[in-house]
Amino acid sequence: MSDEYENNKSGYQAQSSEAITGSSGSASPDIDYVRPAELPEQDLYHGHTFITKWIFCQDAKVIGVQYFLTAVFTGVVGLILSWLMRLQLGFPGLAGFITAEHYYQFVTMHGMIMVVYFLTALFLGGFGNYLIPLMVGARDMVFPYVNMLSFWMFFVAVAILMASFFVPGGPTGAGWTLYPPQTILEGTPGSGMGILLMLVSLALFVIGFTMGGLNYMITVLQARTRGMTLMRMPLTVWGIFTATVLAMLAFPALLVSAIMMTLDKVIGTSFFMPTILKAGEVLEYGGGSPILFQHLFWFFGHPEVYIVALPAFGIVSDLISVHARKNIFGYRMMVWAIVGIGALSFFVWAHHMYVSGMNPWFGFFFATTTLIIAVPTAMKVYNWILTLWRGNIRINTVMLWCLGFIVTFVNGGITGIFLGNVSVDVPLSDTYFVVAHFHMVMGIAPVMVIMGAIYHWFPLITGRLLNETLGKWHFWATFLGAYSIYFPMHYLGFIGVPRRYYEMYDSPYMTSAVGMNEFISLAAFLVGAAQFILIFNIIKTLKTGKPAPKNPWKANSLEWHTSTQPPEHGNFGERLPVVHRWPYDFSVPGSKDDFIPQTTPPSEVVHTKVEKT
Amino acid sequence: MHAGIIFFLVILGSILFHIFTPWYWTDIASNWKGMDDTITLTFWVGGGVFVAVCLFMIYCVFKFSYKEGRKVEYKPEDKKLEKILTVATTLGVAALLAPGLIIWNQYVNVPKNSIEIDVMAWQWGWQYRLPGEDGKLGTTKVVNINDDNPFGINMDDPFGRDDVMVQSDIINLENNRPVKILLRSVDVLHNWYVPQFRAKMDAVPGVVTYYWFEPNKVGEYEVLCAEYCGVGHYAMRGGVEVQDPTSYQEWLGEQETFSDLLAKQNNEIETKKVAKNNSNIEKVIYKGEK
Numbered sequence: 001m002s003d004e005y006e007n008n009k010s011g012y013q014a015q016s017s018e019a020i021t022g023s024s025g026s027a028s029p030d031i032d033y034v035r036p037a038e039l040p041e042q043d044l045y046h047g048h049t050f051i052t053k054w055i056f057c058q059d060a061k062v063i064g065v066q067y068f069l070t071a072v073f074t075g076v077v078g079l080i081l082s083w084l085m086r087l088q089l090g091f092p093g094l095a096g097f098i099t100a101e102h103y104y105q106f107v108t109m110h111g112m113i114m115v116v117y118f119l120t121a122l123f124l125g126g127f128g129n130y131l132i133p134l135m136v137g138a139r140d141m142v143f144p145y146v147n148m149l150s151f152w153m154f155f156v157a158v159a160i161l162m163a164s165f166f167v168p169g170g171p172t173g174a175g176w177t178l179y180p181p182q183t184i185l186e187g188t189p190g191s192g193m194g195i196l197l198m199l200v201s202l203a204l205f206v207i208g209f210t211m212g213g214l215n216y217m218i219t220v221l222q223a224r225t226r227g228m229t230l231m232r233m234p235l236t237v238w239g240i241f242t243a244t245v246l247a248m249l250a251f252p253a254l255l256v257s258a259i260m261m262t263l264d265k266v267i268g269t270s271f272f273m274p275t276i277l278k279a280g281e282v283l284e285y286g287g288g289s290p291i292l293f294q295h296l297f298w299f300f301g302h303p304e305v306y307i308v309a310l311p312a313f314g315i316v317s318d319l320i321s322v323h324a325r326k327n328i329f330g331y332r333m334m335v336w337a338i339v340g341i342g343a344l345s346f347f348v349w350a351h352h353m354y355v356s357g358m359n360p361w362f363g364f365f366f367a368t369t370t371l372i373i374a375v376p377t378a379m380k381v382y383n384w385i386l387t388l389w390r391g392n393i394r395i396n397t398v399m400l401w402c403l404g405f406i407v408t409f410v411n412g413g414i415t416g417i418f419l420g421n422v423s424v425d426v427p428l429s430d431t432y433f434v435v436a437h438f439h440m441v442m443g444i445a446p447v448m449v450i451m452g453a454i455y456h457w458f459p460l461i462t463g464r465l466l467n468e469t470l471g472k473w474h475f476w477a478t479f480l481g482a483y484s485i486y487f488p489m490h491y492l493g494f495i496g497v498p499r500r501y502y503e504m505y506d507s508p509y510m511t512s513a514v515g516m517n518e519f520i521s522l523a524a525f526l527v528g529a530a531q532f533i534l535i536f537n538i539i540k541t542l543k544t545g546k547p548a549p550k551n552p553w554k555a556n557s558l559e560w561h562t563s564t565q566p567p568e569h570g571n572f573g574e575r576l577p578v579v580h581r582w583p584y585d586f587s588v589p590g591s592k593d594d595f596i597p598q599t600t601p602p603s604e605v606v607h608t609k610v611e612k613t
Numbered sequence: 614m615h616a617g618i619i620f621f622l623v624i625l626g627s628i629l630f631h632i633f634t635p636w637y638w639t640d641i642a643s644n645w646k647g648m649d650d651t652i653t654l655t656f657w658v659g660g661g662v663f664v665a666v667c668l669f670m671i672y673c674v675f676k677f678s679y680k681e682g683r684k685v686e687y688k689p690e691d692k693k694l695e696k697i698l699t700v701a702t703t704l705g706v707a708a709l710l711a712p713g714l715i716i717w718n719q720y721v722n723v724p725k726n727s728i729e730i731d732v733m734a735w736q737w738g739w740q741y742r743l744p745g746e747d748g749k750l751g752t753t754k755v756v757n758i759n760d761d762n763p764f765g766i767n768m769d770d771p772f773g774r775d776d777v778m779v780q781s782d783i784i785n786l787e788n789n790r791p792v793k794i795l796l797r798s799v800d801v802l803h804n805w806y807v808p809q810f811r812a813k814m815d816a817v818p819g820v821v822t823y824y825w826f827e828p829n830k831v832g833e834y835e836v837l838c839a840e841y842c843g844v845g846h847y848a849m850r851g852g853v854e855v856q857d858p859t860s861y862q863e864w865l866g867e868q869e870t871f872s873d874l875l876a877k878q879n880n881e882i883e884t885k886k887v888a889k890n891n892s893n894i895e896k897v898i899y900k901g902e903k
């Protein structure tokens with residue numbers, strides 16, 4: 001096997017000697033000094049066969065694409081489920097096959113798929129794998145084999161999840177929060193095989209995710225190239241890194257609650273099950289606490305929101321900076337805001353439980369912590385728009401998605417202040433206001449970033465530029481459609497329309513909601529259909545698209561400065577890049593170009609007024 | 614350019630929608646106007662921030678869209694500006710949090726003169742119990758529940774004997790008298806919610822939860838279950854009738870107490886209302902399927 005490993009020892013020695021002598025030909029070698037590498041370079045396994053290259057592949061970039069495609073597949077399933085739900089809500093009874101059981105199964109699977117299997121997997125598994133090694137200047141993740149296992153574990157988790165659609169009784173219809181006792185009792189659809197497969201799938205997801213997460217964390221901490229200090233990392237890496245740390249701490253809570261619930265279901269323990277009377281009979285449970293599950297679930301569930309949001313924050317910061325041709329405003333503040341939000345996110349979970357029946361005195365504490373989070377979050381928003389101020393903004397498809405993100409994220413963030421403020425939450429909780437809020441803030445807003453990221457990094461990944469005209473149509477249909485779904489939906493919550501209702505019947509004050517429900521459903525069909533523009537655009541571009549020039553956006557970060565585009569296995573060819581500055585040196589006064597890549601040594605740009613390096 | 618105009622129209626449209634919307638609060642019928650007021654305040658402050666941020670963004674789009682050779686500001690940080698923004702945001706957030714916490718303090722502290730009502734929930738229905746002349750509810754246990762004792766009252770608890778039992782999903786309340794809702798579930802989570810009263814709380818099997826409100830408008834209201842409780846969740850409705858004191862007392866006098874029920878059972882063994890209710894609802898719900 002040894003011949004399949006590339007010997008990189010010589011590369012390591014070459015770099016060390018360069019550091020000692022300084023880069024040759026420079027006028028003042030001192031200012032270009034970068035500490036030598038502390039560790040030898042990692043040996044990579046290069047696949048030779050189709051299977052080792054494309055299926056059981058250890059290249060983080062291929063794993064990233066595998067994660068991406070699998071997550072997008074689940075996302076399409078989630079989208080179709082949302083169409084079916086909107087069909088029932090907008091036009092009750094039109095599709096006769098949607099019974100109440102089916103409706104609740106659609107609701108549950110849509111929620112779980114979108115939050116866990118789509119967004120989390122896409123941001124961390126997809127973008128994390130592809131971008132972390134490239135952006136920190138590593139040849140690959142530090143544990144490529146474990147990284148490969150991570151994806152296949154996720155793949156099996158998805159397969160099991162999808163299998164639950166085909167078992168007797170169908171998938172679970174317990175709501176994505178899986179609140180016991182109803183989750184495992186008859187009366188909830190899929191309380192037999194459906195819920196078991198869901199719990200097994202979640203457990204596998206967590207195990208697979210832990211393998212990937214260790215990779216992301218340790219690669220960021222240990223495998224950064226020379227000169228890549230933590231405070232020179234792109235915010236994308238900061239966002240994904242912090243989200244991974246959150247995930248490592250939060251997912252265990254989900255894992256144990258899944259295991260405990262499985263035991264309750266299969267062998268009749270009573271972790272979450274009190275004495276229950278059902279159909280006139282007392283069940284053989286007793287002494288358990290349904291609220292304990294909610295604490296465990298939300299101890300995972302709230303950080304989960306930020307596991308999705310932080311990578312989005314990071315990515316959008318980079319996209320805005322590159323396309324506004326201006327440094328991100330307040331970089332250090334942005335980093336500390338990401339870290340601070342991440343830390344605070346572990347102290348706010350019970351704001352999902354103000355009316356859960358927990359001791360109501362908790363409300364004071366959790367309302368306060370929740371509203372404190374609004375401060376660093378607001379700072380991030382200010383810094384995004386201040387980055388636009390006096391920039392040179394390319395209004396291209398990527399920037400449009402970023403602007404769409406700002407609008408939807410601020411909108412959803414503000415409604416979060418309603419819901420976090422304990423007594424305001426009382427009338428609004430469990431209504432459509434909540435549905436509108438979380439879709440706006442952690443559905444639409446992160447999806448805006450994902451789309452922007454796709455248009456931004458597509459040339460890097462495939463070597464071709466996506467069509468701009470189609471991209472703009474895609475953006476406007478998605479943004480305007482999604483906004484007209486969720487903005488009016490808040491007002492349903494004011495009326496008092498409760499969520500998770502299969503049918504409203506004719507409550508007098510709710511009849512006015514009928515027209516709005518029809519409108520929202522039509523908009524939802526449109527937004528879903530608009531996504532096919534992207535799929536068409538991708539297929540068309542892969543076949544006949546314009547080849548992308550090297551570094552088409554004139555960005556500074558390392559992923560655009562690889563030896564080839566798309567980057568090959570090992571990322572950087574012969575020699576790893578050496579980093580001399582942060583990735584946001586755009587439009588520096590005195591500079592010839594409006595960007596200075598991270599690899600440019602100070603001696604080459606001595607006449608510029610670089611403030612931060 | 615077009616982009617800026619469309620974004621501007623979106624923001625303008627949002628404001629106009631908010632002003633002219635026919636969809637807004639269902640008229641309040643309880644003391645919790647403070648909740649509505651805090652929401653209105655949050656709307657002003659939050660909505661203002663939303664509009665300001667978006668307009669600033671749109672201005673930038675108009676003013677600084679790409680031009681070859683445009684002079685771009687290079688200023689990585691501005692400590693002073695960042696400090697001002699942090700302090701202003703903190704103050705704004707604190708101003709919103711304070712009224713929220715004050716009202717929450719009222720919400721968790723129940724007035725002394727309130728009447729306690731035991732709301733018992735199951736898949737999928739409601740029934741209610743009021744204290745009798747002793748003003749106290751008897752203690753209960755899930756395992757005691759059967760056809761003869763539909764609320765599971767402990768037989769050895771003297772307070773339980775005179776409890777008024779309302780074996781119906783509709784409960785009457787006295788206008789302008791605070792009510793402490795004691796929630797109890799025998800199976801899964803439920804939530805007794807009347808949009809007009811604003812207040813809500815989950816019913817959790819195994820514990821008794823509570824909240825309070827003071828109805829202040831005579832009329833009939835619909836009760837909704839606001840915590841997902843299985844396939845019949847959407848059909849789990851009930852009713853409230855808020856009455857003036859005289860009609861309320863009249864209604865109260867007509868209700869059966871636990872001792873009445875026990876006496877009746879000694880004569881005839883019948884009253885299988887709970888079980889019947891239960892199976893009726895299940896039939897309705899599963900009808901679509903079969």
